[in-house]
Amino acid sequence: MMKKNILKYVLLSMTFFLGACNDFFNVETKNVLDHDGYITEESEMYSGYIGIMTKVQAIGDKVIYLTDTRGELLEPTKNAPSELYSIYNYDTDLTGNSYADPAAYYDVIIACNDYLSKLYDYKTENPAAINLDHYKALVSCTLRVKAWIYLTLGKIYGEAVWFNDPVREMKDLNDFPVKNLDEIVEGCLDLLTKGFDGIDGTNTMSWKEWLDPNTETAESTYRYWDYMTPEFFALYGELCLWHGDYQKTVNVILNTMNAKFASTVNDATQYMHNVKLTGTYSKIWDNTNPQPQETVSAIIYNYQGNQTNSLLKHFGTESPNEYLLAPSQVGMDRYTDPDFNPLGGATSDKRSTYYFAKDKSGNYVIQKYRPSNSTARTYAYQDDVHIYIYRGSELYFMLAEALNNLGRVTEASALINQGVNGSFPNGGVTWDGFTDDWTGASTLGTRRYPDLGIRGAFNLGNREFTRGDARANDEAILDEMMLEFPAEGKIYPTMVRMARRYNDPSIIADRVCPKYADPEAIRAKINAEVGGKAGYFVHWNLK
Template sequence: MMGTLSACSDFFNVETGNVLDHKDYIKEESELYSGYIGIMTKVQAIGDKVIYLTDTRGELLEPTSNTPNELYSIYNYDTDLAGNKYANPAPYYDVIIACNDYLSKLYDYKTANPTAINITHYKALISCTLRVKAWIYLTLGKVYGEAIWFDDPIREMKDLNNYPVKNLDEIVESCLDLLTKGFDGVDATNTMSWKEWLDPDTDTGSSAYRYWDYMTPEFFPLYAELCLWHGDYQKTVNVILNAMNAKFASTVNDATQYMHNVKLTGTYSKIWDNTNPQPQETISAIIYSYKNNQTNSLLKHFGIDSPNEYLLAPSQVGLDRYSDPNFDPLGGSTLDKRASIYFANYDGKNVVCKYRPRSSSARTYAYQDDVHIYIYRGSELYFMLAEALNNLGRVQEASALINQGVNGSFPNGGVTWPGFTDDWTGTSSLGSRKYPDMGIRGSFNLGNREFKRDDIKANDEQILNEMMLEFPAEGKIYPAMIRMVRRYNDLNIISDRVCPKYQNPEEIRARISEDVDGKPGYFVHWKLK
């Protein structure tokens, strides 16, 4: 088995367009693992796709003189995207086809080898596959507003007319059902450790499999996000708080995972500018290594030095928000510190530099396009939790998460908010915590956003505005805009934030508002049938 898996490049090959060879794999138990890694290669291939499909239409990015027509079409909210390689959802369906085929082959192998198979591994591999499939379908829903849903192990992409097209609401419900009902009596909650399975005798810090567990979406943030889209706000709160409380209760380490504190602020740039994901902030991430032919196109699109092509740039309107005290309460500062990490001006050109600053020691050369892409990071837990709490009327708690943190209200422990614990504060159950929770803005010594006790919509928009500052060019902001538009039936939530970067803002506002083939204009339009 170790011989089969030793050469990562054999499996982490990001070429897409072909499904797994269903005739030749899972003949023996080692192929249970290599088959799943085959799914991961297809996940790598789509890792950056959502960024181009959403952020290009979002509040920040704009074209450059190098931008190809296909990206211009997405930027301009064009409705005829036939033949557009960026808009084509086929690579997402590649992943779904691979998941369905793999589940079928797992079941066949277990049936044929009931006493030989490791049932713990079998269940974990099913759970991981279910989570990947649900995450891909949710992504399709957020980008396109619809998806063809199928569970059959089909071998190539043809004749999908026999399967239902589900809208975003139906996709969310089906994903929740998939995660809880599962496959062959196995739900999506089982976990696995690649390192423990495949490399148990090597120290964790030296193991080649150390970061593989990040590659599969964790159950709890995926389930929480689905509940948030579904409007099950209490479930969202319960799932996230259970996970965060457990982490915070396990250690008072300076860099406690998921905790937004001063320790995180000090290493903030390393969230992206490192060869491995930043442990304090990481929940799930797609990992690449250019040495093994594992690459994405982030540097190609954002980088300015050859061979990168500088296809997308931050707009001046978007950059100005980081120094506008009306949009970003700066406290005593003149500029939000995050801006200097995300952006730079090189030779008179505004550049998204978060993925490779000029001073980068992690990627010495511009062609080293192995930037990891976060599926979920710790800061997202704060935002999802704040949004859910706000919609439950728990405005004080929501405000604390976005502003100065739980410790800002309970510096000596004694937390009284339901679901929260003293482990968020400087007085934890394990003793004194040097770096307690300081919230999203408190960690950067910024002023507070105003939350209103009697205006849940206005509070949601404050949360959204803060997301715009926290997640630029990560594919996370625009879907949140769509979620809030649908909640309040107010297209201005998108238009007021997106249109100012355009030279034809009223035309874009009209395109966002129009109905195309029964779908709102803010979705990417692709004729599935």
Template sequence: MKMKKYIICSLLLSMALASCDDFFQPETTDALSGDDYMSSTTEMATGYLGILTKMQAVGDKEIYLTDTRGEMLEPTDQSIAELISIYNYDDDLTGNSYADPAGYYDVIIACNDYMRNMEDFIANYPEVVAETDYFDGLYASAVRVKVWAYMTLAEIYGQALWFDDPITEVKDVNDASIFTYMQTEQIVTKCLELLTSNISVQVNADSVRTISPSTDFSWRLWIDPETSEANSVYRYWDMMTPPAFALRAKLCVWKAAFLDARGEDASVYYRLLCNSLQTKFKSYWASYTHYWKRCPTTPGHYSAFWNNSTPYQEEVVSAIIYDYTKNQTNKLLYHFSNEYPNKYLLRSNESARARFSDTSVDPLGTQTQDSRLSVITKETDELWYISKYRPIGSTVRTNAYQDDVHIYTFRCSELFLWLAEALNHMGRYEALNRVINNGFGTGDYDMLLAIENGEYNPVEDADSINNYNNFYDFHSYWAIPTSTDRYGTYNGFRGCLSLGAVDIWVGSEDGSTGHTHAEAQRHNDELLANEWMFECAAEGKVYPNLIRMAERYNDPTIVSSRVAPKYEGSATGVTPADVTAKIGSVNSNSGVMGYYVPWMLK
């Protein structure tokens, strides 16, 4: 599909201020000073709100684009031509408003404009910036949102135009001095560079300010510092900006997959991912601020991850939030709910539902069906609908038109799946098995504590050496007993739901374990691909992670084998063979593989 020859952007000054009342309504007498854009620290903060409004506008877009082409969603009888075209894997999506990536570029333009104005602000008012702690956090936050937008473009479209210009007037997208065409791996590499290098902002001819991209800004501390975090409504707005550690983890697992595909050493990225996540887990588990564990309480709270008035504290890493009373909405209920006045355009399909009771891909243990299915989708009046965002009869959103459910950009379950993928490719199969299956019991406490202390005695003990090789960056909080941790031990990704264990293979150089490393890692990745389907259905997360697996092995059947079955007997006439062929070939319009949404950029 062909992108417009020119990018025409709206007036970002107006955008930056338009929604301030809808967010915090801060008491301030500051006003933007014309061409200078910013002249106070308050304007630094309120200007950033414009970026958040752009994020809200595209928050649900990836769900429609990827899950409609993925394993879960299919059009209803009430659906519309644009969604059916996406479902059908049409080669030409010209004019399709769902497929148009412009909204993501709006986010990028807003970030570039904001950063440019922040740079002008510090040059004009260095003494003001010197007296505030907010500048670095806001600037770094804009960088991270830009990275999020580009990574989202990459995993949906497989390509993007990179630019750092604020684009305040019409620009020719073929101008190579401004725009650089990139495909997924190039985008991942560029984003990693931004997140792993300090940012230099010129203050004057003799001074440069150095900013870490991990620096945070707290709305709560800025607006409501006297209220505790637990009691402040503003803590939810701190969830809007994706944290650096989560972005870094996602980028690392993508970068490593591309290196694996070429047979190059990817260990540095897997180690960076593991270290980053383990450090964060330890800090949160030690403080009890979040549980961020798959633990005994998970089943009883699972539906509340979505059917809750706010992002669920123990699951959220970052989320785009909305507020119906302030005219901040998305269209998830509009698309998924079969209650008036919603349109019920997309529903779950039978083949996807059947997987949740298929013991060949989802061992059920003591269950007759994976309990996650009853949260994801329900049947009422012989109509299946996506229920995870608002089940009929919800007491949280009592009205079906209250379309302000939060959308997770990152949640902790993703972190565990990425950690598992990294452990697999580091050859740490026992640790992988614990994370995915049944977790850690109190009997493991001494083992993990010894590793945390960094020494084994005696080191020649075979069990200690094996434990060190598998668990060296794990820590005692993985197995803290219930008496000292309000949420208990880590029960494993599947074990906490009383599901059966999947068969994790153990690889070795010579295959003496029954499998070589290559065989074991491919098998285990296939299991993880399935786990993404069971955990993240209809969230815009499954299909991109399947794509990454396909890129690693240069095997598009990792995607098509899981997607094509839903087209058996499809009402649109598209067959499983049609979809398999589309996914497995390069799209003639976009020039990238068929599992990416086709959109011509050049």
């Protein structure tokens, strides 16, 4: 089955469009280009990359169904197809399951490989015509997309077929190596550092500057396109976290955050978790565009251009949505359980009111992507919700996890609890790598809304951190992630990372199993090893 699907997608891997800029995202899979010459002039360099982005759009929501359905919160409704129940129940035979089929991920990789090859050929044949700065940026962006897709495959399946060369003919999958998760991480780090044609993954470009240079940024249709490619620092930092290179994670993420914070004292400083973010929290998802303060990278859609995902279909109850997945009572109860979520001076955790609601029939729904009072999406069929690849809050969690594993518990606790400003309200930050720009005493002047940490921004009590017990602290970070990222495809992969770090799948089972009618049966599946692979991965026969 897998072989057939990869070969099918090879035939579609050149779905790149050469029309006007406004048509770049209008996906028509029947418009297939001949791979022998689809880059024949400079404009096709850019339209070719946009073609890759159409394939990224197609897989944007897939990780949510494959991980969160098995995670601590979601459960299928009576409307859900048997395929979702099979994922939910940790079935190991998923043959023919359209949710579990990874072919669409490989479609992106095939497109990246072929694009890099043709881009190189065009540069070689047209050295005087090509814009080398843009060439380097397009190569870097493609490397980052490819690395992010491979990392995503590793998180979900625990393995992936690895290939770097263009696929131009039908080949048996046995011709390619299958790498396990550790090998995938190492391969992705190589992609970003060793790169292609002497170019690593750090180069960037502004799509707005190329496509729409004469329009003010705030008025340009293309001002959000740069979000579509995973940012190097976040992707590299996460890969280092999986690899156990904790200091590298701290360095690359902290350096970027410091630079952002040092550039402005704006109330909505990008990546900073402060009161300004709290006040606009629901708009992180319920808006027509990603929220700049919280956005690192995001996949954007426009239903008017036939760019959609299936989030509202799965979570919504209004027609034409199908209400396939719902929040479990166990998962929602964690927000009000003082043992799991110490409320401190707050009467409730406001985040839950943004995430969950009852519809008119009394069904609990995930409402974060379209609240009942939404002004961003008037109609239920407008399923163009943006999907965050990396959020600003996620930077806090990655930093905290890395710092904890470096023994820097005080800093890790501050990021999750009351923030850097909570320890240094008047500046004078002494923690290695942090600056006064996190505080009210910024180097640029007074910052009205300084960093308050993940919980401090909502006036919640402190989550306990313990010196000398890295695992307990990691689990505290994980528990807070469960409250911050429901139905975003981010929590379960972190469970997997920590279960592997401590060689203990109970880190997953203890949090996941309570939502099941037969928790011990699911625990046994999580603890099992099937075909040499851990039971908590999605099992798909690659051969």
